[in-house]
Structures are given as structure tokens and as C-alpha cells.
Amino acid sequence: MQRTLVKDALNAAGPSDAILLQGWVRTRRDAKALSFIELNDGSCLKGMQVIVDATLPDYPHVAQAHTGASIEVVGRLVESKGQGQKWEVVATTFKVIGEADATYPLQKKGHTLEFLREIAHLRPRSNLFGAVFRVRSRLAYAIHQFFQERGFHYVHAPIITASDAEGAGEMFRVTTLDLENPPRGEDKRVDATQDFFAKKTFLTVSGQLEAEIFACALSNVYTFGPTFRAENSNTSRHAAEFWMIEPEVAFCDLFGDMDLAEAFVKYLIRDVREHCAADLEFFSKFVDKELLTRLDFVLEKPFVRCSYTEAVEILEKSGKVWEHPVSWGANLQAEHERYLTEEHFKCPVTVYNYPRAIKAFYMRQTDGCAEGRETVAAMDLLVPGIGEIIGGSQREERLDKLRAGMALHHLDEKAYWWYLDLRRYGTVPHAGFGLGFERMLMFVTGVGNIRDVIPFARTPGTAEF
Amino acid sequence: MQRTLVKDALNAAGPSDAILLQGWVRTRRDAKALSFIELNDGSCLKGMQVIVDATLPDYPHVAQAHTGASIEVVGRLVESKGQGQKWEVVATTFKVIGEADATYPLQKKGHTLEFLREIAHLRPRSNLFGAVFRVRSRLAYAIHQFFQERGFHYVHAPIITASDAEGAGEMFRVTTLDLENPPRGEDKRVDATQDFFAKKTFLTVSGQLEAEIFACALSNVYTFGPTFRAENSNTSRHAAEFWMIEPEVAFCDLFGDMDLAEAFVKYLIRDVREHCAADLEFFSKFVDKELLTRLDFVLEKPFVRCSYTEAVEILEKSGKVWEHPVSWGANLQAEHERYLTEEHFKCPVTVYNYPRAIKAFYMRQTDGCAEGRETVAAMDLLVPGIGEIIGGSQREERLDKLRAGMALHHLDEKAYWWYLDLRRYGTVPHAGFGLGFERMLMFVTGVGNIRDVIPFARTPGTAEF
Numbered sequence: 027m028q029r030t031l032v033k034d035a036l037n038a039a040g041p042s043d044a045i046l047l048q049g050w051v052r053t054r055r056d057a058k059a060l061s062f063i064e065l066n067d068g069s070c071l072k073g074m075q076v077i078v079d080a081t082l083p084d085y086p087h088v089a090q091a092h093t094g095a096s097i098e099v100v101g102r103l104v105e106s107k108g109q110g111q112k113w114e115v116v117a118t119t120f121k122v123i124g125e126a127d128a129t130y131p132l133q134k135k136g137h138t139l140e141f142l143r144e145i146a147h148l149r150p151r152s153n154l155f156g157a158v159f160r161v162r163s164r165l166a167y168a169i170h171q172f173f174q175e176r177g178f179h180y181v182h183a184p185i186i187t188a189s190d191a192e193g194a195g196e197m198f199r200v201t202t203l204d205l206e207n208p209p210r211g212e213d214k215r216v217d218a219t220q221d222f223f224a225k226k227t228f229l230t231v232s233g234q235l236e237a238e239i240f241a242c243a244l245s246n247v248y249t250f251g252p253t254f255r256a257e258n259s260n261t262s263r264h265a266a267e268f269w270m271i272e273p274e275v276a277f278c279d280l281f282g283d284m285d286l287a288e289a290f291v292k293y294l295i296r297d298v299r300e301h302c303a304a305d306l307e308f309f310s311k312f313v314d315k316e317l318l319t320r321l322d323f324v325l326e327k328p329f330v331r332c333s334y335t336e337a338v339e340i341l342e343k344s345g346k347v348w349e350h351p352v353s354w355g356a357n358l359q360a361e362h363e364r365y366l367t368e369e370h371f372k373c374p375v376t377v378y379n380y381p382r383a384i385k386a387f388y389m390r391q392t393d394g395c396a397e398g399r400e401t402v403a404a405m406d407l408l409v410p411g412i413g414e415i416i417g418g419s420q421r422e423e424r425l426d427k428l429r430a431g432m433a434l435h436h437l438d439e440k441a442y443w444w445y446l447d448l449r450r451y452g453t454v455p456h457a458g459f460g461l462g463f464e465r466m467l468m469f470v471t472g473v474g475n476i477r478d479v480i481p482f483a484r485t486p487g488t489a490e491f
Numbered sequence: 492m493q494r495t496l497v498k499d500a501l502n503a504a505g506p507s508d509a510i511l512l513q514g515w516v517r518t519r520r521d522a523k524a525l526s527f528i529e530l531n532d533g534s535c536l537k538g539m540q541v542i543v544d545a546t547l548p549d550y551p552h553v554a555q556a557h558t559g560a561s562i563e564v565v566g567r568l569v570e571s572k573g574q575g576q577k578w579e580v581v582a583t584t585f586k587v588i589g590e591a592d593a594t595y596p597l598q599k600k601g602h603t604l605e606f607l608r609e610i611a612h613l614r615p616r617s618n619l620f621g622a623v624f625r626v627r628s629r630l631a632y633a634i635h636q637f638f639q640e641r642g643f644h645y646v647h648a649p650i651i652t653a654s655d656a657e658g659a660g661e662m663f664r665v666t667t668l669d670l671e672n673p674p675r676g677e678d679k680r681v682d683a684t685q686d687f688f689a690k691k692t693f694l695t696v697s698g699q700l701e702a703e704i705f706a707c708a709l710s711n712v713y714t715f716g717p718t719f720r721a722e723n724s725n726t727s728r729h730a731a732e733f734w735m736i737e738p739e740v741a742f743c744d745l746f747g748d749m750d751l752a753e754a755f756v757k758y759l760i761r762d763v764r765e766h767c768a769a770d771l772e773f774f775s776k777f778v779d780k781e782l783l784t785r786l787d788f789v790l791e792k793p794f795v796r797c798s799y800t801e802a803v804e805i806l807e808k809s810g811k812v813w814e815h816p817v818s819w820g821a822n823l824q825a826e827h828e829r830y831l832t833e834e835h836f837k838c839p840v841t842v843y844n845y846p847r848a849i850k851a852f853y854m855r856q857t858d859g860c861a862e863g864r865e866t867v868a869a870m871d872l873l874v875p876g877i878g879e880i881i882g883g884s885q886r887e888e889r890l891d892k893l894r895a896g897m898a899l900h901h902l903d904e905k906a907y908w909w910y911l912d913l914r915r916y917g918t919v920p921h922a923g924f925g926l927g928f929e930r931m932l933m934f935v936t937g938v939g940n941i942r943d944v945i946p947f948a949r950t951p952g953t954a955e956f
Contacts, residue, residue, distance in 0.1 A: 029742060031642055031710065048742040049710070050917050067741075068709030069642060096917040098742075123742075124888070124918030147909035148916070150708035159709065163644035170635050177496055177534060179628040184947045185650070185694075185717045186663075186732055188954045198651075198665050198687070200694065202721045205681045208670055216670045222663070222721055222731065223954035229650075229665065236947060236956060243615035244533035244624065245496065245514070252650045252717065256667045256687055266687065267651055276532075277494060277513040277563075277588075423589070444612035444956055451613070452515045452561040453589030482649045482701060489653045489688035491701060491909055 027100065033069035035103060038113055042103040047074060047115060048123075050151060051095045054088070061088045065097060065115075068156055071304045075106065075114040084120040093133040094126030094151070139478055146482055146491055154312070157305035158479055161298055162467055168297035169250060169271055169463075172290055178246040178273060183233025185252065188225050189441060196256040197228035198266075229254035234272050234458060235388070235445055238421060241274035241456050242448050248273040250463075258486050262475040265464065267484040274458035280390075280403040280420040283457035284376050287407050287416045288329045290461070291374075295321050298470050306470070314472025320411055321470065327373035332366070334358075334380045334401065340370055354399065355381050363406070363413030378405040387435040388445075389419040390455075391427050405459075412469055418459025425449040492565065498534035500568060503578055507568040512539060512580060513588075515616060516560045519553070526553045530562060530580075533621055536769045540571065540579040549585040558598040559591030559616070604943055611947055611956055619777070622770035623944055626763055626936055631928070633762035634715060634736055637755055643711040643738060648698025650717065653690050654906060661721040662693035663731075694719035699737050699923060700853070700910055703886060706739035706921050707913050713738040715928075723951050727940040730929065732949040739923035745855075745868040745885040748922035749841050752872050752881045753794045755926070756839075760786050763935050771935070779937025781876075786935065789874055792838035797831070799823075799845045799866065805835055819864065820846050828871070828878030843870040852900040853910075854884040855920075856892050870924070877934055883924025890914040 030045045049067030056062075059080045066073035076099050078088050091097055098121045106114040131137075131145050132152060142149040149155040170180065186200050202222040203209065211217040218226045233249040240247040249272045256266060273286065299306065299321060310317040332340070341352040341362050350359040358377065367375045379392055379401040389402035403420035422428040428449055432439060439446065467479045477483040482491040495510045514532030521527075524545045531538035541564050543553050556562055563586045571579040596602075596610050597617060607614040614620040635645065651665050667687040668674065676682040683691045698714040705712040714737045721731060738751065764771065764786060775782040797805070806817040806827050815824040823842065832840045844857055847865040854867035868885035887893040893914055897904060904911065932944045942948040947956040 033642065048919070068644075069711075094917045096919045123920075124914075124916075126916040130916045147704045147912060148708075150705055156708060159646070159705065160644055163639075163646070166645050166647075167635055167639050170632055174628075174632050177498070179533075179625055180631050181624070181628070181946055182631075182717075182734060184732065184949060184954075184956070186719075186949050186954055196667075198667060199670070200663050200665060201670070202661075202663060203670065205664070205666070205668065205670065205673055222723070222951060223949065224952040225954065227954050239612045239956070240615055240624065240946070243613075243621060246534075252647075254651075258687070267649065269647060447612060449589075451589070451591040451595045452559045454513070454561045455588070481646055481705070484649060484651050484688065486687060487689040489649075489651055489690065489692050491649070491704070 031069040032065065032067045032072070032074045035074055035115070036070065036072060036111070036113060038103055041105065041113075044100060044118070045103050045115065047076070047099045047101070049073075049097065051091050051093055051097055051126075053093060054091055056088075061085075063088075063091060063097070065099065066156075068150070070160075071153060071157055071308055072111070075108065075111055076101065076117055077114060078117045078120050082117060082120065084117070087120055087122050090122045090125050092126050092128075092130070094130040096123040097121065098123055139475065143477055143483070150481075153308065155478075157308050158467075158471055158473060159481065161302045161305050161471055162479065164301050165294060165298055165467055165470065166250070166463070168294050168301075171297070172293045173248045173273065176246065178248050179240070179244045181233070181237055181240045181247045181249050183230065183236040183249045183251055183272075185230055186223070186227050187230045188223065188227050189235075195231050197231060198254055198256045200227045200229060231255060232270070232272065232460065234274065234460065237272050237274040237458060238448060238456065239444070241276045241458070242452070242454060245276045246273075260486055262477075263465070265476050265480060265483050265485055268476070268480070269463035271461045271463060272458060274456060276454045276456045278420075278457045279455055280378060280405055280457055283418050283420060283459060284331060284378065284405055284407075287405070287418060287459050288374070288376065291407065291409070291416065292325055294466060295325050295470060299325070309472045314474075316411075317472040324374050324409055329374045329376055329407075330371050331376045331378060332371070334377055335399070337362075337366060337377050341365065344370070355383065357384050358406075360413040363408045364410065367408040367413070368410045374410075375408045376405055377408065378403070380404040385419070387431040387437055388421050388428070389431075390422045391431070403457075409469065412465070415465060415469060416459050416461050418457065420455065420457040423449060423453045423455050425453070496534040497530065497532045497537070497539045500539055500580070501535065501537060501576070501578060503568055506570065506578075509565060509583070510568050510580065512541070512564045512566070514538075514562065516556050516558055516562055516591075518558060519556055521553075526550075528553070528556060528562070530564065531621075533615070535625075536618060536622055536773055537576070540573065540576055541566065541582055542579060543582045543585050547582060547585060549582070552585055552587050555587045555590050557591050557593075557595070559595035561588040562586065563588055604940065608942055608948070615946075618773065620943075622773050623932075623936055623938060624946065626767045626770050627932055627944065629763055629766050630759060630932055630935065631715070633759050633766075634928075636762070637758045638713045638738065641711065643713050644705070644709045646698070646702055646705045646712045646714050648695065648701040648714045648716055648737075650695055651688070651692050652695045653688065653692050654700075660696050662696060663719055663721045665692045665694060696720060697735070697737065697925065699739065699925065702737050702739035702923060703913060703921065704909070706741045706923070707917070707919060710741045711738075725951055727942075728930070730941050730945060730948050730950055733941070733945070734928035736926045736928060737923060739921060741919045741921045743885075743922045744920055745843060745870060745922055748883050748885060748924060749796060749843070749870055749872075752870070752883060752924050753839070753841065756872065756874070756881065757790055759931060760790050760935060764790070774937045779939075782937040785876055789839050794839045794841055794872075795836050796841045796843060797836070799842055800864070802827075802831060802842050805831065809835070820848065822849050823871075825878040828873045829875065832873040832878070833875045839875075840873045841870055842873060843868070845869040845871075850884070852896040852902055853886050853893070854896075855887045856896070868922075874934065877930070880930060880934060881924050881926050883922065885920065885922040888914060888918045888920050890918070
């Protein structure tokens with residue numbers, strides 16, 4: 027007999043004489059002549075109510091069906107007389123597959139998130155984390171769908187890299203050398219030529235430069251893979267290992283890039299609103315009461331666009347007292363970003379053309395800037411509650427200007443010979459952006475700590491499971 | 492004016508007065524009164540033939556349109572009188588965006604694959620590598636589609652791991668310690684407690700154990716992420732960094748696992764046959780003449796199943812002289828696997844129930860084995876040309892038997908406390924398998940070297956780009 031998932035059983039069009047359910051006991055309530063068991067199999071938030079009649083030959087097994095036990099039920103799917111569910115199952119056979127005794131840590135409700143992180147191997151069996159990881163899966167799929175539907179090609183950027191100069195953050199070293207006693211050269215320094223890749227290697231901080239290579243061949247591409255930061259910051263928004271999406275588009279300028287980013291964010295929100303409705307309902311009840319309002323705000327409001335220079339003027343005229351002072355040339359902080367989107371414009375905002383000095387070497391210089399006010403074609407997409415959710419730029423496609431940018435940032439041209447080659451041979455205007463997957467997941471679930479949207483989070487001092 | 496991709500222009504339903512094409516010059520041929528340019532934008536294998544009439548004001552620019560240059564063309568899409576294409580574009584405006592001079596390495600045909608690896612930043616602009624990376628993207632998407640359509644949830648297994656005892660292969664160390672002068676404890680040994688994660692960490696070799704955690708909560712899950720082997724083997728089939736797919740299914744036995752693996756392989760082949768027809772045609776012409784025959788062989792033939800013990804008997808009775816001797820208890824080698832699928836059964840074969848001693852600790856012990864012939868519920872799916880393409884098993888869900896397996900393999904229970912917990916609390920029969928993404932890609936493209944199906948391959952001594 028074929029297993030039926032609870033999700034499908036709950037959506038059944040009509041009753042059924044015999045279905046097979048398999049899953050785990052969430053709760054059990056014993057009455058005089060029968061027991062009610064909530065069976066959850068992770069296919070959806072809701073469990074199926076299973077009724078085991080005391081006259082059933084298998085009824086004695088029910089006593090072993092504690093919270094957390096795995097069970098198998100064959101029964102009739104019938105309309106429920108109880109409240110809160112359309113269907114329930116009246117068991118004809120009932121079997122406990124694997125017991126769970128009183129030491130099972132998830133039996134009682136009201137555990138702290140901190141405690142649940144310590145049992146990350148069991149927390150996906152809870153309502154909250156089941157919902158988080160179902161949404162995580164759906165969001166990842168929606169990302170692929172968005173790009174594949176638009177003719178983008180998926181590129182796997184390398185994880186291990188010998189580039190250590192991108193300046194995006196601290197990097198992890200990858201090595202097979204014996205740390206106790208590494209080989210050393212005549213100068214007594216560790217001899218990296220004897221390492222696995224015959225040079226120093228690290229974990230990647232971004233796949234953008236490699237994505238540019240592929241955009242300059244296949245036109246429209248995106249990466250979606252793990253990236254790393256060896257930063258010793260213990261905040262609710264930073265992890266050492268996280269996933270990032272980086273589309274890159276040939277023959278595209280900064281405004282085309284904004285169009286793509288805005289369409290992308292709306293598509294993702296619309297997709298999870300539709301496909302994860304019950305899970306999002308749960309988050310809006312128990313995690314963040316404003317969640318659905320905020321998601322609909324982004325879905326329904328038009329995005330405004332505002333140059334960095336205009337944004338600074340707005341912030342200066344706001345009459346607000348800022349923790350971080352505002353002045354042309356300084357980076358916008360979360361408080362500024364949130365003011366722009368939540369209070370001033372009251373809609374999502376894309377800020378563009380940032381000061382050259384605070385941005386990366388590969389961003390395209392804006393033509394015709396006033397002296398002392400040089401900008402580059404960078405953009406940040408701001409949403410309420412978070413501030414920046416996407417950052418992108420048009421890349422510098424002019425060889426001489428790129429070289430000037432590299433000199434300004436003290437980068438060695440030799441390490442970027444292939445990146446420069448892209449500007450030597452058939453160079454094209456191109457642009458792209460980066461979205462931190464977990465940041466987007468926190469936005470659509472309302473979950474406040476990045477550790478709680480990653481299956482097994484890696485943070486300073488923590489690499490369990 | 493909106494850009495039209497060459498792929499869409501070639502599939503146009505009718506002519507058009509004005510379309511905008513952007514891409515790179517593959518070839519140019521000058522006649523007396525006009526020039527023919529093949530414009531490729533990577534959206535598909537074929538380029539669009541663009542005709543620039545010598546009377547056009549922009550015609551002088553054509554002289555700069557060398558192979559590799561980027562160009563922009565507005566023109567009329569008209570029926571082609573030439574052979575080999577339905578549509579061509581008669582230019583009304585013509586512009587060179589980025590030139591490519593005589594040093595552009597891809598102008599002449601007939602470069603070796605070895606040379607093209609050295610210019611991995613340009614090779615995606617060639618026919619072969621454009622096709623490889625389009626198929627790579629489509630295959631990845633088909634993998635997600637297959638599982639998502641079946642209610643599987645995508646899980647991101649951690650890349651950085653503190654488990655070093657899985658025994659699947661040599662591991663890369665991940666560290667932020669200063670290799671020149673690492674902190675040392677009182678025993679003079681390197682003090683790993685001062686490393687970023689406060690212990691020794693490595694790059695993962697498999698996400699299976701973590702996938703089991705999620706299968707025991709969400710029922711049906713799969714991973715799809717990078718995995719690593721620090722093995723110093725310079726073969727055409729090994730890379731230090733590759734992507735792997737690992738589905739895991741709760742309430743599933745070995746035969747359910749085989750059903751899934753067989754359906755999966757057929758689905759992927761059918762998908763790329765349909766969506767990458769032109770690219771596969773190219774491979775079958777220029778890379779591997781047998782390719783389409785072999786793919787259809789797997790699509791059309793029923794899969795047979797054969798126990799390891801039966802397989803050994805067949806091999807012993809074959810009358811063949813084997814390079815690696817056959818006897819019960821020894822691993823099957825590629826020559827044996829290929830004989831079974833190509834010569835004996837003449838169809839794809841799933842071999843199952845392998846000797847316990849040569850398989851991993853987590854595989855489920857078969858009940859009722861003859862003494863000295865203990866087996867575990869492992870299976871390998873064999874296809875022609877390659878041999879094993881998928882390996883999987885039912886996992887040991889019985890706590891006592893799992894402990895015995897760990898003792899047999901000299902594993903420390905303490906390191907696996909959470910893995911054992913899965914058997915303590917609501918344990919269920921479950922099974923899964925692993926598919927090397929690049930191995931499947933080699934199978935569907937016929938490309939013989941793994942370095943040529945990875946954007947930027949990492950192999951001993953090589954981590955360029």
C-alpha cells in the first residue's frame with residue numbers, strides 16, 4: 027500500500043476507505059473508549075487527527091505512542107466532526123514503529139530558541155522549525171524558477187579560491203598541510219607550494235567575478251551557492267557560512283539591474299505567500315505579528331528610486347537625531363535606510379550612485395560627476411524592517427577605468443589578469459547584484475536570528491552537527 | 492528597445508520589422524556589397540546570421556567586428572534564403588561595443604582541451620563549453636524539479652564540519668590560525684580550541700548524515716551542494732571540489748530507494764533530451780558518437796535488479812579474464828560493472844545487498860544472512876559506459892545494530908551522539924542515495940574529463956580563477 031502524505035490527505039477531494047499514513051506523534055489524548063492522536067509527517071504544518079477505537083485489536087499499542095514516537099496507521103479518511111480540520115482518519119490498523127521515552131527533549135512546549143539550537147538534530151520536528159525549513163526549501167526553488175523562466179543559466183562558482191584580495195571580508199584558509207609541522211622554505215616561512223593546490227587557498231566570499239566571466243559568454247547567468255566570512259562577530263545577522271544568489275547580466279546597465287532586483291524580490295514574496303500560506307500564517311501568529319503587512323507592503327507598493335545624493339539631502343533635512351551622523355561620503359546605516367523606506371517614502375526604495383571611495387573597485391564610474399563628488403553605479407534595495415536587502419552595481423567594463431579603480435584600491439593587476447581580459451576582448455556593459463539567501467529568508471519568515479533559519483549554523487565557536 | 496535573445500529570435504513565429512540583438516561575433520565573411528556576421532549570445536548553440544549591407548551608414552564599423560568582438564544590431568528579422576537557418580537579420584543599425592584584436596585566443600578552431608582549461612575565463616564562449624554549461628544549468632534545474640514535484644524539501648547541509656570520522660575520504664582543513672606561528676598548548680601541540688570554531692574543522696565529504704536528520708522530521712528531503720575530497724589523484728574522473736545530490740526518505744526501504752533512483756536517472760535524461768536537444772546533438776556529433784544511443788538505452792530499457800551474490804556468480808561464470816579478480820567479498824570494479832550492464836544484461840542494472848565488510852557503518856544489516864556472508868542493504872545503479880552512477884543504501888535504524896556497526900568500524904559513539912539520538916526517538920526505516928552531479932553531467936554530455944564539465948575545476952596543484 028502506497029503512503030499518503032498528510033499534506034495530500036488534508037487536501038483530499040473526498041473520503042477514502044483506506045489510506046496509509048506514516049509519521050510522528052505530536053500529541054495524544056485518551057478518552058474512555060478511544061484515543062486521539064495528532065500525526066505529523068513534516069509535509070505540512072498541520073497534523074492529521076487519527077482516532078483509535080478501544081475495540082481495535084491494535085489498541086494496546088497506543089499506550090506506547092508517546093510524543094515523538096513514529097507510527098504507521100491504516101484507516102478510513104472521513105469528514106471530521108471536530109473543529110479545525112476537514113478530515114480525520116479512523117484507524118483500522120495501528121503500529122508503533124519507533125518509541126520515544128520520557129527523555130525525548132521535544133515533548134513539552136515552550137523551549138527557548140537557544141535550547142533548540144543545541145538540539146538542532148531534533149528541532150526540525152517542531153512546528154516552528156518545520157515551517158522555517160519548508161519555507162527555506164520553497165524559497166530556494168522559487169529562486170531557480172525565477173531565473174530559469176527568464177533564460178538565465180545557473181553557474182557554480184568555485185568554493186575554494188586562490189584569490190585573497192577581493193576585500194569583501196576575512197577569509198578561511200583551506201589546507202592539507204600538517205599544522206603541527208608544516209613544510210618550510212629556506213626563508214623558514216611555511217612553504218605554500220607544498221599545499222594541495224600548490225598555493226595558498228581560501229573559502230570564497232563571493233562568486234561575482236566568476237559570474238561575470240559567464241555573463242560575458244552566456245549573457246544571463248546566476249550563482250546560488252555557499253559563501254564564507256571568517257569574521258568574529260556574534261550578532262543575530264551574521265554567520266560564517268551562508269548562501270548567496272548573484273545574478274549577472276550582459277548588456278545591462280544600472281537601471282536594468284534595478285528592474286531585475288525589484289522584480290526578483292516581488293516574485294519571491296509572491297511565491298512563498300502562495301505556496302507556504304499556512305507556514306507564513308503560523309509565523310505571523312507566533313513570531314512576528316507585522317509579517318504579512320510588511321510582505322504585502324513590498325508586494326503592493328511601487329518601488330521608488332532615489333540617488334544617494336538625494337537620500338543624503340532627505341536625511342539631513344529630516345530633523346532626526348541620528349546615531350551615525352549623515353554627510354555626503356559616509357555610508358548609509360540601517361537607521362538611515364529604514365527611515366527612507368519606512369517613514370519618508372513609505373515604500374521600498376532603491377538608492378543608487380554611491381560615493382566611489384566607499385565602494386568596490388569593480389563598480390562603474392559615473393560619467394560627469396562634480397569634482398569631489400565622484401560616484402559609481404552602485405545600488406541598494408531597501409525594505410522596511412531590515413533596510414538593505416540587495417546590493418548591486420553596474421561593473422566597470424572600460425579597461426582603463428577599471429585599471430584606475432584597481433590602482434585606487436591598491437590591487438595587484440597580475441592577480442586579476444583574467445578579469446582584465448574580459449575588458450580586452452569583446453567587453454560589454456554588464457551589471458548584477460547579490461542577495462543573501464538567509465537575509466531574504468529572515469525577511470519572509472520574520473525570524474530574527476540567522477541561526478534559526480540555517481539547518482546547522484556556523485558561528486564563532488560553533489560547528490556542531 | 493528591448494533586447495531579443497538569439498534563442499527566441501531563431502524560434503520566432505513570424506518575421507519582424509525591428510529587433511535588437513546583442514552578442515559576440517563568431518565569424519565574419521565579407522562579400523562585395525555586404526558582410527555576413529554570425530552573432531552568438533550564449534542563449535543557444537546556434538548564432539544568428541546578420542547581414543550588413545555596404546550601403547548602410549554604419550558599414551565602416553564592420554571592419555572592427557573581428558571574431559570575439561561584442562556588437563549590437565538592430566534589424567529586420569526575415570526568412571533566410573541560405574541553408575541551415577530559418578531566419579536571418581538584415582541590419583539597419585550596426586555598432587561594435589567592444590573590440591577584440593588579433594591576440595584574442597579563441598579565434599581559430601582546433602584548440603586542445605588542455606589549452607582551453609588554461610583560458611577557462613574565455614572557453615564558455617566556444618561552442619563546446621557553451622553547450623556544456625547550458626546543459627549543466629538545465630540538469631541542475633531538472634534535479635530540483637524532480638524532487639520538488641514529488642514533495643521533497645531541499646536541505647542545505649553544512650559545508651564546514653567538525654566531523655572528521657566519516658571515512659568517506661581525505662578532508663581539507665579549514666582554519667583561521669596563523670600557519671606561520673599557530674598558538675600551542677602546554678603539550679606544545681597546536682591549540683585547536685583557539686581556532687575560529689574552537690575545534691578542528693574540515694570541508695564536508697557528504698551531507699548524508701545531516702539529511703537523515705531532516706528526513707526524520709520532514710519525511711522526504713534532498714541535498715544538493717558542494718562536497719570535497721583532498722585526494723591526490725590526478726584522473727579524468729576526480730576533482731577536489733564537486734557537487735553532490737543526496738536524497739533521503741523516511742519510511743522507505745532499499746527497494747523504494749531503487750525505485751526512486753531509477754525514476755530519477757530516467758527523468759534527468761528525458762529532461763535534457765527535451766530541453767537541450769541542440770546541445771546534445773552537438774555532443775553526439777563532435778564529442779561522442781554513441782551518446783544518444785546510450786542515453787536512449789537507459790531511457791527505454793527496463794532496469795534489472797540483481798543481488799551482489801548473483802552478480803559475483805555471473806562474473807565468475809562469464810569466462811572472462813578480469814584485471815581485478817572476482818570473489819565474494821571483493822568490491823566490484825568498473826570492468827565488472829560494465830560487463831553486467833553492457834554485455835550480460837544489456838540494460839541498466841541495480842546491484843544490491845553488498846558484503847558488510849566493504850561498506851559503510853550506517854548501512855542496514857540484512858537479516859538472516861548465512862554465516863560468513865553477512866550483507867548490508869546497499870545498492871549501486873550501473874549504466875553503460877560508466878558503470879556505477881548512483882550508490883545508496885537503507886540506513887540502519889535499529890540502535891543496537893547501529894552501535895555494533897560503529898564498533899566494527901572503530902568509530903567513537905561520542906562524536907555521533909546526535910546520529911544515535913535519531914534511533915532513540917521515533918526511529919523509522921529510511922533510505923537514500925548519492926549522485927555525483929559532474930558524473931551525471933559527463934554521462935549526459937559524453938565529455939570524458941571532469942575538468943571540462945566544471946566552470947573552474949579544482950584538482951591537485953590547480954585552483955585558478
